[in-house]
Amino acid sequence: xxxxxxxxxxxxxxxxxxxxxxxxxxxxxxxxxxxxxxxxxxxxxxxxxxxxxxxxxxxxxxxxxxxxxxxxxxxxxxxxxxxxxxxxxxxxxxxxxxxxxxxxxxxxxxxxxxxxxxxxxxxxxxxxxxxxxxxxxxxxxxxxxxxxxxxxxxxxxxxxxxxxxxxxxxxxxxxxxxxxxxxxxxxxxxxxxxxxxxxxxxxxxxxxxxxxxxxxxxxxxxxxxxxxxxxxxxxxxxxxxxxxxxxxxxxxxxxxxxxxxxxxxxxxxxxxxxxxxxxxxxxxxxxxxxxxxxxxxxxxxxxxxxxxxxxxxxxxxxxxxxxxxxxxxxxxxxxxxxxxxxxxxxxxxxxxxxxxxxxxxxxxxxxxxxxxxxxxxxxxxxxxxxxxxxxxxxxxxxxxxxxxxxxxxxxxxxxxxxxxxxxxxxxxxxxxxxxxxxxxxxxxxxxxxxxxxxxxxxxxxxxxxxxxxxxxxxxxxxxxxxxxxxxxxxxxxxxxxxxxxxxxxxxxxxxxxxxxxxxxxxxxxxxxxxxxxxxxxxxxxxxxxxxxxxxxxxxxxxxxxxxxxxxxxxxxxxxxxxxxxxxxxxxxxxxxxxxxxxxxxxxxxxxxxxxxxxxxxxxxxxxxxxxxxxxxxxxxxxxxxxxxxxxxxxxxx
Amino acid sequence: xxxxxxxxxxxxxxxxxxxxxxxxxxxxxxxxxxxxxxxxxxxxxxxxxxxxxxxxxxxxxxxxxxxxxxxxxxxxxxxxxxxxxxxxxxxxxxxxxxxxxxxxxxxxxxxxxxxxxxxxxxxxxxxxxxxxxxxxxxxxxxxxxxxxxxxxxxxxxxxxxxxxxxxxxxxxxxxxxxxxxxxxxxxxxxxxxxxxxxxxxxxxxxxxxxxxxxxxxxxxxxxxxxxxxxxxxxxxxxxxx
Numbered sequence: 001x002x003x004x005x006x007x008x009x010x011x012x013x014x015x016x017x018x019x020x021x022x023x024x025x026x027x028x029x030x031x032x033x034x035x036x037x038x039x040x041x042x043x044x045x046x047x048x049x050x051x052x053x054x055x056x057x058x059x060x061x062x063x064x065x066x067x068x069x070x071x072x073x074x075x076x077x078x079x080x081x082x083x084x085x086x087x088x089x090x091x092x093x094x095x096x097x098x099x100x101x102x103x104x105x106x107x108x109x110x111x112x113x114x115x116x117x118x119x120x121x122x123x124x125x126x127x128x129x130x131x132x133x134x135x136x137x138x139x140x141x142x143x144x145x146x147x148x149x150x151x152x153x154x155x156x157x158x159x160x161x162x163x164x165x166x167x168x169x170x171x172x173x174x175x176x177x178x179x180x181x182x183x184x185x186x187x188x189x190x191x192x193x194x195x196x197x198x199x200x201x202x203x204x205x206x207x208x209x210x211x212x213x214x215x216x217x218x219x220x221x222x223x224x225x226x227x228x229x230x231x232x233x234x235x236x237x238x239x240x241x242x243x244x245x246x247x248x249x250x251x252x253x254x255x256x257x258x259x260x261x262x263x264x265x266x267x268x269x270x271x272x273x274x275x276x277x278x279x280x281x282x283x284x285x286x287x288x289x290x291x292x293x294x295x296x297x298x299x300x301x302x303x304x305x306x307x308x309x310x311x312x313x314x315x316x317x318x319x320x321x322x323x324x325x326x327x328x329x330x331x332x333x334x335x336x337x338x339x340x341x342x343x344x345x346x347x348x349x350x351x352x353x354x355x356x357x358x359x360x361x362x363x364x365x366x367x368x369x370x371x372x373x374x375x376x377x378x379x380x381x382x383x384x385x386x387x388x389x390x391x392x393x394x395x396x397x398x399x400x401x402x403x404x405x406x407x408x409x410x411x412x413x414x415x416x417x418x419x420x421x422x423x424x425x426x427x428x429x430x431x432x433x434x435x436x437x438x439x440x441x442x443x444x445x446x447x448x449x450x451x452x453x454x455x456x457x458x459x460x461x462x463x464x465x466x467x468x469x470x471x472x473x474x475x476x477x478x479x480x481x482x483x484x485x486x487x488x489x490x491x492x493x494x495x496x497x498x499x500x501x502x503x504x505x506x507x508x509x510x511x512x513x514x515x516x517x518x519x520x521x522x523x524x525x526x527x528x529x530x531x532x533x534x535x536x537x538x539x540x541x542x543x544x545x546x547x548x549x550x551x552x553x554x555x556x557x558x559x560x561x562x563x564x565x566x567x568x569x570x571x572x573x574x575x576x577x578x579x580x581x582x583x584x585x586x587x588x589x590x591x592x593x594x595x596x597x598x599x600x601x602x603x604x605x606x607x608x609x610x611x612x613x614x615x616x617x618x619x620x621x622x623x624x625x626x627x628x629x630x631x632x633x634x635x636x637x638x639x640x641x642x643x644x645x646x647x648x649x650x651x652x653x
Numbered sequence: 654x655x656x657x658x659x660x661x662x663x664x665x666x667x668x669x670x671x672x673x674x675x676x677x678x679x680x681x682x683x684x685x686x687x688x689x690x691x692x693x694x695x696x697x698x699x700x701x702x703x704x705x706x707x708x709x710x711x712x713x714x715x716x717x718x719x720x721x722x723x724x725x726x727x728x729x730x731x732x733x734x735x736x737x738x739x740x741x742x743x744x745x746x747x748x749x750x751x752x753x754x755x756x757x758x759x760x761x762x763x764x765x766x767x768x769x770x771x772x773x774x775x776x777x778x779x780x781x782x783x784x785x786x787x788x789x790x791x792x793x794x795x796x797x798x799x800x801x802x803x804x805x806x807x808x809x810x811x812x813x814x815x816x817x818x819x820x821x822x823x824x825x826x827x828x829x830x831x832x833x834x835x836x837x838x839x840x841x842x843x844x845x846x847x848x849x850x851x852x853x854x855x856x857x858x859x860x861x862x863x864x865x866x867x868x869x870x871x872x873x874x875x876x877x878x879x880x881x882x883x884x885x886x887x888x889x890x891x892x893x894x
Contacts, residue, residue, distance in 0.1 A: 028678075642724060
């Protein structure tokens, strides 16, 4: 059965909405395949606006891996803004993919990548616009199987009613396995219906099917236990880990949109995982162990990607890019190779203690000199011990001094507010640090116009971290501390005028906290908020705190719990957490011990450079650290073009 | 340094791109095609690409112009082919010449537009156009970033003709003939710019003409107005020297 494009029906609506280009597709390196020739068809969604979702590496990687299979087709879809949603409802246009504008309901599988929990309401909009029942229980064989992935999938319980499946961890191999299972089941004539294919997925041990588990509660509202309600379903579901990144050099053909996106650059993931052990950082906890891509693998991906995209900037991505064992050789090698081609390099996440001025100079040699960004996260030394982010103020001052004397004029610093055990004093230290940066910058550069921008986010305790037991700080306290911090920054005008301060109030963080550590009962809140018009919760102009608190009270109180119970309540050691049956590899006892260490202000080293501290991941998952140095060199490509990283013999001999 | 002048199109769904989208896409295509681009000097070097006007977002075009400068001499035909291959379908390079002095912008003072109005009878459109041409002033409102602006559309319109009904007009889903009024109009480039939208608004003002679905506009040509009200190809002069 062929499927018609909805574009002829969409096109007349486009002149009536803002930024229509985001809905027309036509990205460079996009793939449109023959519908009828495919035996399994995936729609991949990033549940945020196109400009945010398009550059997402996860979606791009899976899109390419799936489309490389001859009989599999993958297309992409993004959240539509309310102006188009309204017109689509009026004119009966369903949620569509941007590749061939096919209706979502026609696909076999819908994969949704949740980088953050704030995309949950957008998922409901997309399902509803597609004509797919929002409750998994109401879907039939005519509906796609809805699979959640991304970091938020490590606790998918709040969306358990809406998804059919969740995959924890790296998706590269998981999507292939799921595709194979669905293909076989379809080829057999779909025996046993939807239940059977979901059971086959569950049997792999690496696909979580929420409906196959029952949650029982204690009278006080806590969870008593979570157990499978049928045979062939495992008690615990494990996360996926892709080893040997060099064997997975994706994306090979990165998508380049016609529309402007939030990341106008070509990204290469130089390693995955991080064992620095920052206790607030869910990404660092759930992506262990560290797996480096080799210097040669990186070099090949950069060249291939530049040829395929034409981008002027290469981002070397990871959770802490300066920690790559051969980062100096990589940056120097790339800067040498692309000299004169106007190709910039950037390291989006760098630790101040792994950074040095040689690295900074290589980064800015062939391109624009952007600002320097570091994330001390905690203002006081004590706070940084609690969160195990052991960068010292001396390191920071030394680094920024060197940068300022080498011509940089601006540094951006990221912090969090509302961390466990935090007092006003810890937050006020942020002002001192910023002032010291200005003083050091003025001295090093001999100029008065240096700038320091401090950016402060509200801390949200996340599952699978040592802070999963921590009480979240209430928004009033966070707002009060931020107000005092602003006063402290402004107290000394001679320094304060060179310090910019950016922050949001603490309210969205509390809702993120509800969605992060919530259980299945929170699904009712998400649905009620969405039905009341909640959309794009990650966007200040769309987020409504009042709506969330009203709906939370309305939906949760009859169940004997409330917003505070899920957020500002401290959990006990033996409490069953909603995600305990989802195995990130981290040993719960180790996490608890690390939480106790945090409270005692005791730090923890990195297992790349010191002995294993038994977090549990490697033995549980059968993985191991994969780091260099390899000692190999990045080969120059000769010749690169003039004014372009590509040499075209038909133009210049 | 060699300077080349190109005419390119903005066809199909590419008409929804803004000028900034086109510029980014173009610069990336130049890099992928391995064009030896000249870069500006300074803190933030950018490729030497000069844009000559730009069709508004939502409007298609058969005649957009751009100049690029290269640091190594290239064969214009080879560049046209290489660049066209690197550009997405819909942005097609249709003409290229080596620049021989002069200023391209000065060779353009008007555009010819084709405006397709689905669901509007050609006769009804012709009446509206006559009513419009009979006026000396036709003021319309346009929303800008700085609020509402009043524009007099009439003086900018050099000519406006409705194409007669053709036998193979579009058909709707039921296979029945759908009326489609087609307006060909030459509009002078004035300040503030008069866009196809403004012309349509002017038809609403004078004759209450409101198309049932949004009209589609295509820029067919740009150039200097000749004595007969036609347009002179702006690349002609370079081709002849």
